[in-house]
Amino acid sequence: MTSTTTTPQSATTAVALSGVTKVYGRGANAVLALDGVSLDVAPGEFVCLVGASGCGKSTLLNLVAGLDRPSGGQITLDGDTNPGLMFQEPALFPWLTVDGNVEVPLKLRRLPRAARRERVAELLRTVHLADFGRKRPHELSGGMRQRVALARTLALDTPVLLMDEPFGALDAMTRDILHDELERIWSERKLSVLFVTHNVREAARLADRIILLSSRPGRIIYSTEVDIPRPRRIDSPEVAAIAAEVTERLRTEVGRHGQ
Ligand SMILES: Nc1ncnc2c1ncn2[C@@H]1O[C@H](COP(=O)(O)OP(=O)(O)OP(=O)(O)O)[C@@H](O)[C@H]1O
Numbered sequence: 001m002t003s004t005t006t007t008p009q010s011a012t013t014a015v016a017l018s019g020v021t022k023v024y025g026r027g028a029n030a031v032l033a034l035d036g037v038s039l040d041v042a043p044g045e046f047v048c049l050v051g052a053s054g055c056g057k058s059t060l061l062n063l064v065a066g067l068d069r070p071s072g073g074q075i076t077l078d079g080d081t082n083p084g085l086m087f088q089e090p091a092l093f094p095w096l097t098v099d100g101n102v103e104v105p106l107k108l109r110r111l112p113r114a115a116r117r118e119r120v121a122e123l124l125r126t127v128h129l130a131d132f133g134r135k136r137p138h139e140l141s142g143g144m145r146q147r148v149a150l151a152r153t154l155a156l157d158t159p160v161l162l163m164d165e166p167f168g169a170l171d172a173m174t175r176d177i178l179h180d181e182l183e184r185i186w187s188e189r190k191l192s193v194l195f196v197t198h199n200v201r202e203a204a205r206l207a208d209r210i211i212l213l214s215s216r217p218g219r220i221i222y223s224t225e226v227d228i229p230r231p232r233r234i235d236s237p238e239v240a241a242i243a244a245e246v247t248e249r250l251r252t253e254v255g256r257h258g259q
Helices: 057-065 097-106 113-125 142-154 174-188 200-206 237-256
Strands: 004-005 015-024 032-041 046-051 073-079 085-087 158-163 194-197 208-211 220-225
Touching: 004 200, 015 057, 015 097, 032 057, 032 073, 032 194, 032 220, 046 200, 046 237, 057 073, 057 158, 057 194, 085 142, 097 113, 097 142, 113 142, 174 200, 200 208, 200 237, 208 237, 220 237
Parallel strands: 004 073, 046 194, 046 208, 085 158, 158 194
Antiparallel strands: 015 032, 015 073, 208 220
C-alpha cells in the first residue's frame, strides 16, 4: 500500500511511517533512496534524524510533509492539519515586512484582520522579535530571519514541525541561542518535531531520540534515547558523550561504504 494520509490516529503517535520506500527515476536510472523505513514519533517528542550525506534525510522529511509521495509503505499524521516546515533557507518573501511574512498563513486560513494582527504580535513576542514587525527581511541577521520563519511556521497552529537543517547556515553562537528558543517553544506548545541535521552535537543537544540512517539506501540502523535533563548545553560532557557514540556509529557506516 502506498499513501500519505492525515487522519485521526491513536493519541500515542503524531507521525507514523511504516515500511516507507522511495525510488527516484525508473529502469536503469532508478535510485533507491529509502528502503523500508518504519518510525513513530510520539506526541510532544523531539526526534533528530542524522546520517551521511545523501542517505535520504531530506527525502524522508519531504515525504512526511506531503511534498512528494512514497513509492511504497504508508505515512500517517495525527490530526487534520498539515505539518509546519522549516528549511536551512528561511524562504521569506523579501517584499513583505516581518509582520506581513508571519501573516501569510493566517491570511490563507482566512482569519479576520484584527485576529491576524493580534496573532502576529503574539508570535513575534514568542520568537523575541516584538519590535521588528515593520522591518523587511534584508534588514535582519540570519538568525533573526530564521526566527521569522519559525514564527510563520508556528502561525499554522500545527502540532507537528518538520525541520531540515534549519540552523545549518548560522554561526555557532546564533545557533546556540536558537536551540534554547526552539526548546522553549517546543516544550511550551508540546510540539512533535522531526529535525534533520548533519550535526551530531546539535542532535544530542535537542533530541529526545536520535535516529541514524544508513548510507543510500536509507534504512534505520541505530536509534538512541537521549536522557540528559533539560535545559542542556551543547558543550556539556553529557551531550559530548552521546554525540561521540553517534559519531562512532556514523563513522563505521560511512567507512563501510568507502565514502
Ligand atoms: N529528484 C531526485 N531524483 C533522483 N535522485 C534523487 C532526487 N532527490 C534525491 N535523490 C537522491 O536520493 C538520495 C537521497 O537524497 P536526499 O537529498 O534525501 O539525502 P540527504 O540525506 O538529505 O542528503 P544531504 O545530507 O546531502 O542533504 C541521494 O542519493 C540523492 O542523490
